[in-house]
Structures are given as C-alpha cells and as structure tokens.
Amino acid sequence: MKTLILTTAALALSAGMALAQSQTIRMGTEGAYPPYNFLNDKGEVDGFERELGDELCKRAELTCEWVTTDWDGIIPNLVSGNYDTIIAGMSITAERDEVIDFTQNYMPPAASAYAGLNADVDVATGVIAAQATTIQAGHVAASGATLLEFATPEETVASVRNGEADAVFADKDYLVPIVEESGGELTFVGEDVPLGGGIGIGLRESDTELRAKFDAAIQTMKDDGTLNRMIVKWFGEGAATF
C-alpha cells in the first residue's frame, strides 16, 4: 500500500517535470441542484452553471474541468486546493466572504420560498426543512421555526412529501420545477424571502488573478446580454435578470 502511494506520487512527480505548466482550472460543483447544476442521464455535470462556466472559460481563455463534491466539504476542499472555483449556486454572504472570495454575481439576488403540502402551514412556528450550511438554513434557524437539516436538496423535498417536515425552504428557482411537476401535491407557502447578495463564483482569497479574469468575463456576458438570455433559458421568463 505504502509503495503504491509512493509509486503514484513518484509518477505524478516525473510527469509534472516533463509537462509544460499550462494550468487547468478545476470547477467544483455539487451536481445535485437543478437547474443550477445536476448530473444528466449520461452522468455528466449539466445545467445553468455548466453552460455559464463553459462560456466564461471560453471568454477568459482558460481550460476548465468539472468536478463534483459533497456540499458539506465544498469550501474546505477549495481552500486546500483540490479545485480552483466553486460554481454551485452559492449565494454571496458576509460569513462566506471571510473565508473565500467571490466574483461579482452572475445571478441577481434570488428569492427563496417555502413549499409545503398545503398553503396554510405556519412557517414561523412549524418544522422547516433546509439544506445544511446554506443561507436558507441560517434564515430558518433565525426565524424561530424548528429547523430540520439535510445534506442534499433532494432530501429536504422528500422530507416534506413524507410528512417529516411541514415545509421546505430553498431557492425558489430550485423549487419551481418541483412544485410545477408535482401535480398539485406541493404548493408554495407564504411570501417569497429575498436572501443573500446574489450568486457568484467562489475562489481562494489568494487567487486574485483568476478572480479578475472571471470578473471580466462575467462583465462581458452582462454587457452583451448573453447572461440574461441564459438565465431566461434555464429559469423561465419570470426569472430576475440584470
């Protein structure tokens, strides 16, 4: 075992010396949050952020590769260098900004919404499901409702369906297709809640050069309207655009 690791390391070493230093940007995402990012039938990363990320890399003239990871470990793996960006529907918040850096937002601040089995759930006192370590989970904890945390977005919705939670609180964009396709089983509850400062690409604080490149690329997409068209394509006509 030890020799295997050593051999692998030695191989990687010798390969590293032979190759030129062209850098591949590794894009970290969750792959479980449609329409932002998900795995398609072929098992590849797909969705709004895949299309956006590929376009940004093209404009910034970078070679990019997609990596999926667990949401819980998405920031630790970024700062320890296992990939170079987080592009996973991550809202820009002050707490996260202390640990990592964000580009300018590529999605305007989006509304979060409650969805439950019926419309008269009291979201201030009920049991509310949310994905762990998201701004939604933070909001529910602060609102006084009982917070039920899950590792994946899928499980939060399943917990409402099986009655464990009264409602789920998540990005509205994530819930819209689910509520629409549920055939009346699920419905939105109460008012939408605006949270966060929009969604941006997360980067290591020391990666200022890469951040500047992505910032510039996002700006060109905002300026020529391609970003708005992409948002409408994935989130529908009613989505907030720039």
Place this chain on the structure above:
Amino acid sequence: MFSFCTDPATLSDLPWMACYLTTGKHLNFYAAFGTVLLLLAITAPAALAFGFAGAAAARSRFAPLSLLGKTYIAIVRGVPDIAFFLFFVIALDQGIEYLKHQWVCPDWDQPIRQGNDFIVCQAAKVPLGNAAQWVHKTYSFFVAAFTFAIVFGAFAANVLYGAMRAVPRAQLETAEAYGMTHRQTFWRITVPQMWVYALPGLSNLWMVLIKSTPLLFLLGVEDIVYWARELGGSKTPRFTDYPHGDWRMWYFLVLLVFYLAFTRVSEVVLDRIMARLTLGQATTGGDAQRRVQA
C-alpha cells in the same frame, strides 16, 4: 445504449426500463460496485499488514517501538472515523504536496499558508491541476484505501495483540526449552497459533469494513450509496429523459440485497477458514474436531 432509446417518453414499460437501466449514470452506479469490491480487496490485506506491524511493535521489548505501536492503536481507535477521514486525508494530501513543493519549487518566495488557503506552486500539485480526471480519481481512490487501511489496521492490531497473548504459555515454554530464540518462538510458535484466537475479532472487523464503504464519498470517491441516493431521488421531466418519483427505496433495497449476500458469502468463507485453523489446536473447537475424527 440501445438504438430504440432516442425518445424514451414514447416507450412502453419494458423497453423504457431497459433504456433507463443503461443510462450513463446507471453504468457509473454499476461501476461503483467494482470500486467498492476493489477497495475491499486492497484494504483488507493492507489493514491486516498494518495490524500485524502494529501488534508486533506493541509487543516489542524495545521500549520506543512498543510505545509507537501502542500510541498508534490508542489514537486511531479513539478518534471518530468521520473526523479521522476528514482530517487525515486533507493533512496527508497537503503533506505530500508540501514535500513535493520543497523539492520542485525551491525558489518559491510566497508563504504556503495564506490565511485559510494552502498554496503550493502549480508544479507541486498532486495530482497536477491539468492531469486527466481519471488520474484525480485514481489518486483519491488510493488515498481512501490508505486511510481505510490505517483506521482498520489499528483495530486489527488490537485484535492481533490480544491473540498473540492468548497463545498458551505452555507452548512458548516448550519452545524455550527446545532452545529457540525469542524471534524463532515468535515466528514459529506464536504467529501460526494466534490466528485461531484472532479470527473471530478479525471477521467482525471485516463485516464492519464491508459496511463502512459509504465513508468513501467523504473522500471524493463516488460509491454505491452515493449513486443510489442520486439515482433514486425524484426527477422532473425538465432535466432528464427518464422522469420518476422518489425511487430511493428500490435502490436501497438493491444495496440491502447486495450487502446481505456479500456478508453471507463472507460468513461461509470465514467459517471454512475457522475450521481449517482449529485443526489440531488445543481449543474446544480443536477438541471437538478430534472427537469427530476418532
């Protein structure tokens, strides 16, 4: 996969199922069974080797070595698996990159730790940032196997340590009377006889190891439980050609059958090994075998 799969919405149940079960995602799921079996095939002997080394070290008459063995057993057994897996793997990865960094980028002038960030030069990344995806996957697989081997090695060490001490004292005295050295006694008397005492503990460990593979996803290796959860989750028609409700129950049922079958096979094999090891031993099992033969 099949030629008739171009428009799944028009298919009847059976061909639909055939297409659904052969999507790229499902092939990844099937491949993950191979990953899990391969992990077990590598980890089990490696953990046994770590365990043997640990137990032999803990028994050593050379005090520092004995302390080292006992520390290894105590620390790794005492730390929760999940904490160990998260901490150790990142530390191991950064350690390797740090050493490589010192070697390939000696004239790097920036600090390696900048706030929360761990920064080494591009050439010191393991695997390299521009390496193919399979290289990254292979690397994380071996890091995972290594971590599993260390964790389960500590438990195996404790089992073997106990087993070595369970070998009847009379056997060792006889060996000494024959003039065997300490080393000879260890290799010719203790080691061959300890397995019968170690096997029940080791078989427990094996069963726990089989079922702990979901920890793999913590290490970035997509295992069968990850895929079952991903595939079983309900899918809306907007993002897939094969929409379905919450099918996690069925996928987990498949896993249940797999794990039960696998543990059953293990039990049968372990029983046979036990019968083989008991042969001629001064234990109740050995006596029972003798009486049957007589």
